[in-house]
Amino acid sequence: xxxxxxxxxxxxxxGVEVISVSVDSHFVHKMWNDHELSKMVKGGVPFHMASxxxxxxxxxxxxxxxxxxxxxRGRFIIDPDGIIQAMEVLTPPVGRKFSESIRQIQAFQHxxxxxxxxxxPAGWEPGKLTLKPGPELVGKVWEVWKPDME
Amino acid sequence: xxxxxxxxxxxxxxxxxTPAEPTPPVTIAPKEIPMTARVGQKAPDFTAPxxxxxxxxxxxxxxxxxxxxxxxxxxxxFTFV
Numbered sequence: 269x270x271x272x273x274x275x276x277x278x279x280x281x282x283g284v285e286v287i288s289v290s291v292d293s294h295f296v297h298k299m300w301n302d303h304e305l306s307k308m309v310k311g312g313v314p315f316h317m318a319s320x321x322x323x324x325x326x327x328x329x330x331x332x333x334x335x336x337x338x339x340x341r342g343r344f345i346i347d348p349d350g351i352i353q354a355m356e357v358l359t360p361p362v363g364r365k366f367s368e369s370i371r372q373i374q375a376f377q378h379x380x381x382x383x384x385x386x387x388x389p390a391g392w393e394p395g396k397l398t399l400k401p402g403p404e405l406v407g408k409v410w411e412v413w414k415p416d417m418e
Numbered sequence: 419x420x421x422x423x424x425x426x427x428x429x430x431x432x433x434x435x436t437p438a439e440p441t442p443p444v445t446i447a448p449k450e451i452p453m454t455a456r457v458g459q460k461a462p463d464f465t466a467p468x469x470x471x472x473x474x475x476x477x478x479x480x481x482x483x484x485x486x487x488x489x490x491x492x493x494x495x496f497t498f499v
Contacts, residue, residue, distance in 0.1 A: 269492055284486040287477060289466065292495040297469035300495035316477040318466040328462035330453035331491045342491040346461045348484045355457055360493040369488060377486070 269317075271366050273309040282373055286315035289326070291338055294319040331357055345373055347380065391418030461489070 269288050272279075279286060292300070297317040306312035318325070320339065326332035331342035343364055345354040353376045358364065375388040378398065386398040389409075397413060399405065405412075454462050461479060468477035479487065 269490065272488070272490060279488060282486065284488050285482050286488045286490065287468075287479065287482075288490045288492065290492050290494050294467045294469040294474050296495050298474075301469065304496065312471075313469075314471065316468040316470045318468040318477050320464075320466055324451055325462075325464045325466060326491060327451035328453065328464065329455040329489075329491065336493075338493045339491040341493065342489075344455065344461065344487075344489040346479075346482075346487040346489060348486060350460050350463075350480065350483055352455060352457050352459060352461045355455065360497070364490075373486060373488070 269313070270305050270308040271363070273305060273313045273315070275366050275370075276314045278370060279373075282370070282377065284373060287318055288313075288315065289318045289320050289339065291321055291323060291326070292319060293321060329355075343369060345369070345376060347376065389413050389417070390415070461487075 272286060272288070276286065290297075294317065297313075297319065301313045301317070320326055323332045323337070323339065326339040326342075329342055329344065331340045333340055338360070341358040341360060341362075341364060343354075343356045344352055347353050354372050356364070371393055374394050375392050378394070379386060379388065382398075385400060387401055389397065389399055392398065397417065399409065399413065463478070463480045465476050465478040468475060470477065479489070
């Protein structure tokens, strides 16, 4: 979570709010912030650290691990209409790649700004070619986009 | 020989009968909350206690309507990744 806290200004620049969730109590969140995270991230954690001690939120999102009584690393991108646009769930030993979350947020924001008229090919990043699905593009993607453009 | 109270067999078996395999204790399944999170669908709303910038208070997902939200679950505080 320190990686997300550290990059929070980038998210704010994109108009993104963050909520972190674990089964720890909000009191423990405070201790973690005060005694460790604030030493990694200047000013401490800048977003809501939610507590889900019964695992009910985790169950609803499919990240509750019944055997260990914890929540798996689940990351959800939710748009301004409250719709989940992307989800990624990892088992505990591997951390997320923050830049990939940013890339996906930028791609979904671009789709939204285009009114759904544009689609993002594999590996899309801001500034790269987008596709405009329509009758003219059917069977012609190969003319404008190739895998080495990823 | 086990005493009986009314019709109850307090020993659990008829006298002289070999006890059957013990039945496993009844476990109550945790309250089933179906996973409803799907891409392209409404995010399940929730309210949860939270720590936020030095104070405690509830956080409600739907209060962030109109904004993009990055919702991150993780295994626990004071873990290593």
